Amino acid sequence: MQKRMTWALLSAGALALTAPGVMAQDVSDIVEGLDASAREYEEFQESQESGSGDALDDFFGESVQSACAQEDRECRDLNLDLISDGGDFVPTTKVSLAVRFLYDSAQVADDSVPVLARLCTAVQERPDFDVTLEAHTDAKGTKAYNMNLSSRRADALRTYLVGTCDVAESRIRIRPLGEEQLDRNYGDYAPEQRRVLVYAQPRGA
Secondary structure: OHHHHHHHHHHOOOOOOOOOOEEOOOHHHHHHHHHHHHHHHHHHHHHHHHOOOHHHHHHHHHHHHHHHHHOOOOHHHHOOOOEOOOOOEOOOOOEEEOOOEOOOOOOEOHHHHHHHHHHHHHHHHOOOEEEEEEEEOOOOOOHHHHHHHHHHHHHHHHHHHHHOOOOOHHHEEEEEEEOOOOOOOOOOOOHHHOOEEEEEEEOOO
């Protein structure tokens, strides 16, 4: 796990402690973001195979903790979103989708349907990628409730890609995070916390 964190910090420009998603404006933006995240995964695999970065594990681990202390924040707020539950690699490059849902619901708002259509086209253009849909909430409500809400919203997007876009379900992963990884650039209850991020990795990886 520490090796993965070291590599990701190096690839993101050492201690660049924020990893904002690339805001998608059109299909090409989404495709570009998917390509970048898949490249990160491949570079990470190569670094693991070559053993590079091991000597800096302790240094980067201490630096991250120091940065947390200086900002008087928990590390979960630093956007160092590098390792998912279960130890899978998570890239620093993600596509931020402006998907709005109805209040307290997993139903996509009508004005966000065009965003899903662009996502659909982008995923179809990269058939060799698996795609992860990462859903976040703000801090309103209980942690358990927010985790459930983000799970339902991520699942709704997966259902759209499978049912409307004819994307194989095996290609779509969901990663509901609720309020676990609030974006430190905004307040805990800001609407910007209610976001969906997308990233990719080569199929079968």
